[in-house]
Amino acid sequence: MSWAKWIFILWSCTAPSLLLVGLVGRQLGLQVGVQVVQTVTCSRWGTPGDQGLFEDGDVVIGGLFNLHYNLPAINYDFTQLPYNKTCTGVQNLPLQYIYAMVFAVEEINHSTNLLPGIKLGYHIRDNCGLPQWASQAALSLVGGDSTNCDKPIPLIIGCSSSATTQTVARILGPLSVPLISYTASCPCLSDRSQYPNFFRTMASDIYQARAFAQLAIHFNWTWIGAVIVDNDYGHVALKIFEEAIQGAEVCLAFVETLQRESIVNDARRAALTIQASAARVILIFTWYTDVLELFLQLDKLNVTNRQFLASEAWSTSGDLLQNPVTSKVAAGVFGVAIRSLTIPGFGNYIRSLNPSHRPHDEFLREFWEKEFKCSPGFTSVSSYASKPCSGTETLEKVQNHFTDTSQLRVTYNVYLAVYAAAHALHSLLSCPYTDSNSENENSTCSFPTDIKPIELLQHVAKVNFTTPQGEQLYFQGADIHAKYDLLNWQNTGEGPAKFVLIGRVDGFDLHLNESAVQWTTGSNQVPVSVCSERCPPGTRMATRKGQPVCCFDCIPCADGEISNTTGSPHCDRCPSEFWSNAERTACIPRQLDFLSFNETLGITLTAVAVSGLTVTTAVFVVFLHYRQTPMVRANNSELSFLLLVSIKLCFLCSLVFIGRPSDWSCRFQQAAFGISFVLCVSCLKVKTIVVLAAFRSARPGAEALMKWFGPGQQRGSVFFFTCVQVIICIIWLSISPPVPKSDLDVPGLKVTLKCATASVVGFSLVLGYIGLLGCTSFLLAFLARKLPDNFNEAKLITFSMLIFCAVWVAFVPAYVSSPGKYAVAVEIFAILASSYGLLFCIFAPKCFIILLRPEKNTKKHLMGR
Known part of the structure; x- marks a missing residue:
């Protein structure tokens, strides 16, 4: 040792x-x-009274169970050890766990394949749920009986709670004694650095906590309340649940804790919180006794229609299921439960138990006295018995948790733990080398009388076997592969409520039959538990300041953005060729928009252009009819007619800008605009030069000046000035012409189709050349405005060029700032305004004299000072 x-x-x-x-x-x-x-x-350091169940064997394993629930009163007079009295109040389910261990041991002893020739025994102790007693019992078991020199026990099955298991595992750790628990579920026990000797046939709470998180995400429960027991079981499970829902838009509305010492006040506080909260789904991680008190408080507040999610600690509680309060406040409970499997022959074994066959079984005697209110022996071991038993008592017709083998959950975990221990012992006691002269001296045989716990610990870690039920078991560190049942509390209306299997948890995989679930509403309609209703399509979620992400407002999507799903966190921008519809739920193709002849603006501009063209034609006819009169002849009739033609072209070119842009129209409109206005301004410039030359030639010694500005030179000058613009247009339109292009940068459903200026330089040269001719014409006309004539055409040209320049100077900022097709309208307006300015300023006074004042249409009057 x-x-x-x-x-x-x-x-x-x-x-x-x-x-x-x-x-x-x-x-x-x-x-x-x-x-x-x-x-x-x-003497043996065990539990008070040394109550236990013993069966000797070649190898003996230990068992620790919480059979009693009433703790003994503590004596503070310092005359005896604390908790020196025994516990009372036998519990039916833990008693079933004890006999599951006994049944498994007896089944193994009858097996010819597992531990053949070796009898397996057991020492089972009741620790009453006290870590102190569990520690004492464990040390007593692994140390052996110091009085009777019993051999130490190399392995223990237990304990029931995680807190007690942690204590016992730490104590047994230095001794390397394996401890296999059947219900300890704390994830902390998976830490091999702290608990190297611990194993369990119960899944870690990590799996059920994540299963609840998967359910919340699957059913879109984004606002969940939590009620937990104030210890590691509750806090660790809640932490895992929070980690699992992180990033899944699921939030905790509240967290309430319950303590055994103040359960009534804590349950009252939790019930008030549930009543005030908008959360309709409540997750509860605590014991069934605490849940019962919580339901009682909810019943007093008349709180119903809450969907409760039950942890394995209370999801299979028959007492809760049959309680009338439960059916009122907690119908349709959805729970995770330890998986249930059958143990063939166990039901018959339980019902065949009788104290007469087991005279030294004090556990069974106490249960018998409680159940039948009689003592099966000469003396009573409890306060239940009031008379001797007749001997005809039997468990065949007894209905309670001890005899009910329809749902074997923890019971099966105990059964599985015994088989894991037996297979480890089988592996340890099996001798792979029978030749004593074998060179492999490390592979020595172990004997039942000399089993070292550290060797057995190594074999427990490596067990891999198939149970009689066909289930494979192996340990992954301390844990086995997690398997749970998903249960639903259903009231069929034809008797008491019952547990209905609706799915299972296999590791981290969830398998659920949704159609079989009966929710708290009594129907198959999944309850809704949200802080804010999911945003409809066309809107996005906007988190409220200072509140969880599950509480939000729904903001309509901006223009050009859509959301076509419910609960969208953001809006998606439409492609440039598309725009959002009125509901902001879909992107629709953008509509092409351009200045057309069918709309009001297009019709107005067309009417103005046609009117200008008509007026110009009328002036042309008047001048043609009166071409022999002094008024027409004195103003250089040839240039006047050419000017009228150029003004006509200006009015006509404005019509080219209206209508759907195309490749040819984009090229032609800019060329027609540039050439027409250059022709017009060239005529004005030449007319101004002629006026100046005529008056200069009247001076002595300047008679030859007019020879240089004769009709040929005038036509040549106009042709030259116009050719320069033609050359600019040819080069521009050959290298980088304007092309039709949709203006996608401008927001809106309608996108303007316009002639995009590919070369800003070419367009600038066209406008710049027109501006240069206009400015020089304005300066020349301004210099000739005061020449001594009754009818000085230089004044008219000055006013016309003043209007012309003013219009085109204002055109530039107006054109740049105008959106879409209105930029085209601004350009047309500038063309029409400048054309009308030239037409009326130059020809209106002349037509007035020709038509209304013919007496002034004489050479004498025109030459007068």
Whole structure:
């Protein structure tokens, strides 16, 4: 035996004595204390009364169970050890767990394949749910009986709670004694650095917490309340649940904790929180006794229509299921439960139990006295018995948790733990080398009388077998592959409510039959639990300041953006060729828009252009009819007619800008515009030069000046000025002409189709050349405005060029700032305005004299000073 074992055994024998010495020594003095030490004998350090179930064998395994629930009163007079009295109040389910272990051991002993020739025994202790007693019992088991020299136990099945298991596992850790738990589910126990000797046939809480998270995400429950027990079971499960829902837009509306010591007040507070919260789905991680108190408080507040999610600690509680309060406040509970499997023959085994066949079984005797209110022996082991039993009592017709084998959950975990221990022992005791001269000296055989816990621990970690039910079991560290049942509490209306299997959890995979679920509403309609209703299509979620992401407002999508799904976190921008519809739910093709002849603006501009063309034609006819009169002849009739033709072309070119742009129209409109206005301005410039030359030639010595500005030179000048613009247009339209292009940068459903200027330089040269001719004509006309004539055409040209320049100077900013087709309208307006300015300023006074004042249409009047 190792030194560590001797230390624990020695401590187990001396610790109670030393404690008693200390307590008595304070009252009687040191001398009496020494006397007490001399009279105290060493005995088994087990639970008070050494209640247990024993069966000897070649190899004996231990078991720790919480059979009783009433704790003994603590005596504070310091005359005896704390918790020195036994617990009372036998529980039916833990008793079934105990006999599952006994049944499994007996089944293994009858097997010819598992541990053949070796009898497996058991020592089972009741620790009453107290970590102190569990520690004492575990040390007693692994240390052996110091009085009867019983051999130490190399492996223990237990404990039931995670807190007790942590304590016992830490104590047994230095001794390397394997501890296989059947219900300890805390994820912390998976840490091999802290609990290297721990194993379990119960899945870690990680899996059920993540299963609840998957359910919340699957059913779109974004606003969930949580009620947890205030210990590691509740807090660790809640932490895992929060980690699993992170990033899935699921939030916790509240978290309430319950403590056993103040359960009534805590349950009342949690019930008030549930009543005030908008959360309709409540996750509960606590014991069934706490849940019952919570339901009672909810019933007092008349809180119904909440969908409860049950952890495995209370999802299979028959007491809760049949309680009338539960059917009122918690119908349709959705729970995760330890998977249920059958153990062939176990039901018959339970019902065949009888104290007469097991005279030393105090556990069974106490249950018998509780169930039948009689004592099967000469003395009673509990306060239940009031008379001796007749011997005809049987469990065949007894209906309680002990005899109910229809749902074997924890019971099967106990059964599985015993088989894991048996297979580890089988592997350890199997001798792979029978030749004593084998060179492999490390592969020695172990014997049932000399099993070392550390060797058994290594074999437990490597077990891999198939149970009699056909299930494969192996440990992954401390854990087995997680398997749960998904249960639903359903009321069929034809008797009591019942548990209905609606799915299962296999590792992290969830398998659910949604159509079989009966929710809290009593129908198949999934309950809704949200802080804010999901945003409809066409809107996006906007988180409220200072609140969780599950609480939000729905904001309509901006123009050009859509959301076509419910609950969209953002709006998607449409492609440039598309735009959002009025509902902001779909992108539709953008409509081409251009200045057409069918719309009001196009019709107006066309009417103005045609009117200008008509007026120009009328002026042309008047001048043609009166071409022999002094008024027409004095104003250079040839240039006047050419000017009228150019103004006609200006009015006509404005019509080219109206209509759907095409390749030819884009090229022609700019060329026609540039050439027509250059022709027009060239005529005005030449007319101004002629006026100046005529008056200059009247001076002495300047008679030859007019020879240089004769009709040929005038036509040549107009042709030259116009050819320069023609050359500019040819080069521009050959290298980089304007092309039709949709103006997609402008927002809106309608996109303007316009002639895009590919070369800004070419367009600038065209406008610049027109502006240069216009400015020089304006300057020349301004210089000739005061020449001494009754009818000085230079004044008219000055006013016309003034209007012309003003219009085109204003055109540039107006054109740049105008959106879409209105830019085209601005250009047409500038063409028409400048054309009308030239027409009326130059020809209106002349037509007035020709038609209305013919007496002034004489050479004498025109030459007058």
